[in-house]
Amino acid sequence: MKLPFSYNLRNLWVRKTTTLMTALGIALTVAVLLSILALVTGLQSAFSSTGVEGNVLVMRQSAESELSSNLTRTQFQDLKLRPGIKRDASGQPLASLEVVSTVQLKSIDYDSGINISIRGLKPDPGLKLRSEIKLAAGRWFAAGKREVTVGKNVAKRNPEAALGQDLSFGKATWRVVGIFDAGESAANSEIWGDLDQICSDDNRCDTLSSALVRVEPISNVEPFIKGLKDDQRLSLGAMTEKRYYEQQTSSAAPIQFLGIFIAIVMAVGSSFAAMNTMYAAVARRSREIGTLRVLGFSKLSVLLSFFLESLVLASIGGVLGCLLVLPLNGFTTGIGSLTTFSEVAFSFKITPEVMLSGLLFALFMGALGGLLPAASAARKQILDALRDI
Amino acid sequence: MGKFGSLVWKNAIRNKRRSLLTVFSIAASFCLLGVLLAIYVALFLSTDDSPAGARRLVTRNRISLTQVMPISYEAKIRQVPGVESIMAYQWFGGVYKEPKNFFARFACEPEQLFKIYPDYELSDAEKKAFIADRAGTILGRDLANKFKIKVGDKITLKGDIFPVDLEFNVRGLFDAPKNEETMWFNIDYLWKSLPADRRDFAGTYLMLAQTPEAAPAIAQQVDSLFRNAQVKTKTESESAFAASFVNFLGNVKLYLFAISAAITFTIMLVCGNTIAMSVRERVREVGIMKTLGFTNSEVLGMILGEATVISFLGGILGCCIAWVLCRGVASASGGFANLEGMALVPWMWAAVIGAAVVMGTIAAILPAFGASRTNIIDAMRYSG
Secondary structure (H helix, E strand, O other): OOOOHHHHHHHHHHOHHHHHHHHHHHHHHHHHHHHHHHHHHHHHHHHHOOOOOOEEEEEEOOOOOOOOOOEEHHHHHHHHOOOOEOEOOOOOEOEEEEEEEEEEEOOOOOOOOEEEEEEEEOHHHHOOOOOOOEEEEEOOOOOOOOEEEEEHHHHHHOHHHOOOOEEEEOOEEEEEEEEEEOOOOHHHHEEEEEHHHHHHHOOOOOEEOEEEEEEOOHHHHHHHHHHHHHOOOOOEEEEEHHHHHHHHHHHHHHHHHHHHHHHHHHHHHHHHHHHHHHHHHHHHOHHHHHHHHHOOOOHHHHHHHHHHHHHHHHHHHHHHHHHHHHHHOOOEEEEEEOOOOEEEEEEOOOOHHHHHHHHHHHHHHHHHHHHHHHHHHHHOOHHHHHHOO | OHHHHHHHHHHHOOOHHHHHHHHHHHHHHHHHHHHHHHHHHHHHHOOOOOOOHHHEEEEEEOOOOOOOEEOHHHHHHHOOOOEEEEEEEEEOOOEEOEOOOOOEEEEEOHHHHHHHOOOOEOOHHHHHHHHHOOOEEEEEHHHHHHOOOOOOOEEEEEOOOOOOEEEEEEEEEEEOOOOOOEEEEEHHHHHHOOOHHHOOEEOEEEEEEOOHHHHHHHHHHHHHHOOOOOOOEEEEEHHHHHHOOHHHHOOHHHHHHHHHHHHHHHHHHHHHHHHHHHHHHOHHHHHHHHHOOOOHHHHHHHHHHHHHHHHHHHHHHHHHHHHHHHHHHHHHOOOOOOHHHOOOOHHHHHHHHHHHHHHHHHHHHHHHHHHHOOOHHHHHHOOO
8 A cells, every 4th residue: 555645745844954955965965966967968068069060170190179189271282272162152162271379368367367369261162161150240351451350259258359459469450340240159259350360370371270171072071081081192181060068078178177076075065965854754653654554554555655755745845946046147247168278158058858867866865864764664563653653 | 140151052962863953054155155155265265375476477578468569578587676587478379180189389498498497396307308409398297197108209299379289308207286287398399380470479477476465566667668569468366377277167156155055045944943843842840940949041041052052063064074175175276366276274274163153043043932931830830
């Protein structure tokens, strides 16, 4: 015979204060875990929405990032003519030679400033290759001028790079003439300017950083990358643009590690607290347990009932925890990518999966905290239990 | 007072299981607070207090660390009064065998290196061999052990930032009080292997001030030296330079504060709840005590005292665990920012245990106050 579920609910209700306090403790633990998961999910989604299917990033062999890569104009001429690269309407290959460097700008989060990526490129075909990027305000930088267009996150997070400001890097200042919106893409954290203008400031107009090319159809991408790597003469390496960004998700590894560690230690503490609450419940209801047993409820159903009560208590905490972190959804923050050696801004994302893992985490705490008290309730001798005051 | 104290203690241990669970629960939270405090101090407040550490300054290009400065700056900086030695040093990057074999590789000026880092332990013979061989390199002992590199080996770095592959002769292994996972080699070797138009620069200059007191003034003077130059500089202490990498982890300060707040609140809940539970069991007992002549404030003191004892024990246990964890994190940090210097030092023990006592007592105030003011008649009638 099973004890009715409402019995558990009523019991939790009778001890409202204790129930609420224990549940809040669990809720805070869940909230800590969820904020970390929301951070990682947000970063993941920023990186995985960067890059266009069919785009291949070409860098010097053995270079892991555009910042540490070198690509000469001669290499680029050879690359451009390789079979497999898509051509535009006028017959020009869709291959964009680019130069990447960084500038340290003050940010709304850190006074000391943080590196922001600068990318020099030609709008044609650089922008054609990134069709997802739209102009949000102002205009695109003009060729041969000291002008830049900045990603929307740069404009928002780095006051020095707001529309109309003069940014100082390279040999003199650069006017911010526009803001672009790249959806969720990591490109929102970059500053873009004219290739020739930026490379001449850096004295590196013969040796640039990387090239982005479009390979079509998609099935040709892998053979194209392999062919490029095998060509000893060029000494180039390549990977899909998507992969290049996806692997940067590891930038969040230290924070993720710390966050999960904290959540686990807090969970241990919360389980102990839940255990305390449940032991107190068992102690208070000693006579009740005896009575239930006399009425014919089995040991197992007493055990299940108390265990269930603990799970209900924990899931109240889990739900509260989810509600607590909900306001965090969409909150923008930044993290440094060790690949680009500059900041990538992204938003916390609380997805249904994230919430579900929070609830499971809460149930896990409830199970840990409930098992022993439930077992002790089931083990009570009927006579002793009835005699208890 | 002695009797009163023993009453508090007896009450604290009367439900051993509950008290233990509470102590463990509080210990988990305070252990985290301790670790977070140590991380915060290591990342944001630590300074290298070794005699040479406090004298070291780093100069870099104001625009960003990835931009270089002309080598001519070295001679100009050397003229600044108070500068004892200076060397150019350059992050090399590159790949050793596999991209995953990541460690710090710096090009430097070997003769200056040992002046600026006097605490590097290396035999004189190895030192001389390193200085004499332009293609020589020295490695931290931990690093060499990790990759099974011995003195006399040849190792190759495939360049990425610099389009050259360099082969080195391992001339020595050094011990240092701090991070040893670093490889040093001669910057001259790097320059000579590069095309003529890309030579003679440095990504960073490292200098040693004559006294720690002179360091801040030197930093200002160096930067004002290049205020009107094409390439401007930024000079800061070595520990401030290391701390600037912390921003890479994200808004750590905010995270640490938010998490600490969540933990603090959890502690209050756990503590308050436990005391409330134990008070509820004792309402009649309180009634009896009052009949015997205990005053309200004595009952209040007794219950608060119990909370203090439990949270004090939780704080101590938490600190012990935190101490172990800090050592673990420090040795696993691989020299990132200042984390390797992270430790739970005595003042942190005091702070954490003090916070434990204060928070535990505050959390108990509400239930304790309620109990102390219970009317005797009501208390005696209470049936639990």
